[in-house]
Amino acid sequence: MATSIVDNARLRVSSVLNRDTKQFGKQFLIDRKEDTCWNSDQGSPQWIQVDLSEPAMIEEVHIRFQGGFAGKESFLEGSEKSGQEYVRLTDIFPEDSNSLQISSFFLTQYYFKI
Secondary structure (H helix, E strand, O other): OOOOOOOOOEEEEOOOHHHOHHHHOHHHHOOOOOOOOOOOOOOOOOOEEEEOOOOEEEEEEEEOOOOOOOOOOEEEEEEOOOOOOOEEEEEEOOOOOOOOEEEEEEEEEEEEEO
16 A cells, blocks of 8 residues: 555645745645645746655645646656755656656655655
8 A cells, every 4th residue: 555755744835825834834735735836936946845853655636726836847856865965767747737656666765846
């Protein structure tokens, strides 16, 4: 059975819209509610860092963008050991829609940054 990063992950994000963490903070990335979301401030690049604390096998990334705000260049980075520099592992090609998108791949033994 697949597990979710929700249970053990530590999150960091590039920014939060108007620094309003109560309404748009990183906690909404993983709350499994369709009526909440993380909103970044303007500018590029925007990023989400997921610290899993130990290597993990990643098979899917589930992501939903607001229509009109999909990432132009989206990719998954990882490192083989905690604290090492991240390397680009795979590209993700999100649609510009408000629907749940699932990118499937098979990556093992990496610490990840999405």
